[in-house]
Amino acid sequence: MDKVVHFEIPVDDLERGQKFYKNVFGWKMESLPGMEYIMIGTTQVDENGMPNEIGAINGGMLKRQRPITSPIITIGVEDIEGAIKNVKKMEGK
Numbered sequence: 768m769d770k771v772v773h774f775e776i777p778v779d780d781l782e783r784g785q786k787f788y789k790n791v792f793g794w795k796m797e798s799l800p801g802m803e804y805i806m807i808g809t810t811q812v813d814e815n816g817m818p819n820e821i822g823a824i825n826g827g828m829l830k831r832q833r834p835i836t837s838p839i840i841t842i843g844v845e846d847i848e849g850a851i852k853n854v855k856k857m858e859g860k
Contacts, residue, residue: 774826
């Protein structure tokens with residue numbers, strides 16, 4: 768089974784978005800220097816930055832702008848060509 772490995776949340780105001788998700792869910796926020804991008808920690812990670820808890824993922828937050836105007840869910844697949852073939856077979860894009 769392929770797993771969700773990352774998510775990204777576009778927001779209109781990074782400061783407001785950080786405050787919201789931190790206060791509502793207790794997520795850790797870390798700004799990347801020189802970028803308008805916030806790393807979101809939803810779970811503890813190991814020394815390699817990988818989640819300690821099975822099934823848990825972390826993500827990011829960025830300023831809403833085209834082409835990223837809605838949340839993005841990234842799924843890790845073992846065979847990208849096979850996954851693309853299956854997406855097309857199921858009439859996906």
